[in-house]
Amino acid sequence: MNRREFLKSAALMTAAGAMLGKGSVLKATEIPAAKPEKPVLNFNPQMQYRPMGRTGVNVSALGFGLLRLPMLADGKTVDAEQSVAMIRRAIEGGVN
Structure with missing residues (x-):
């Protein structure tokens, strides 16, 4: 993962967290x-x-x-x- 991809995914996670709430984002990204x-x-x-x-x-x-x-x-x-x-x-x- 390069810097651009990292920043893009971090921005998407931040936006998703703001829209859905913290718990929803964490559950979606958990890997069993x-x-x-x-x-x-x-x-x-x-x-x-x-x-x-x-x-x-x-x-x-x-x-x-x-x-x-x-x-x-x-x-x-x-x-x-x-x-x-x-x-x-x-x-x-x-x-x-």
Whole structure:
């Protein structure tokens, strides 16, 4: 999708939302989560998975970036306890 197509679809969604109400637009664009055909590492039925190119691997639609982990009061040290808890929660949710 290029920039022009994105802006066009965003404008159409905004117009539809203004005319129909927020709930109608969201229901029309929801895609039901389907179980992937191939096995998924760390599968959770509430997560959507998509094929990663031609690798045959299915990955979660959401990821968990590690750039900004919680810091301790000194501002220089990563809070390992809270970071591990956050990562485990993401894994429980189906992020792979």
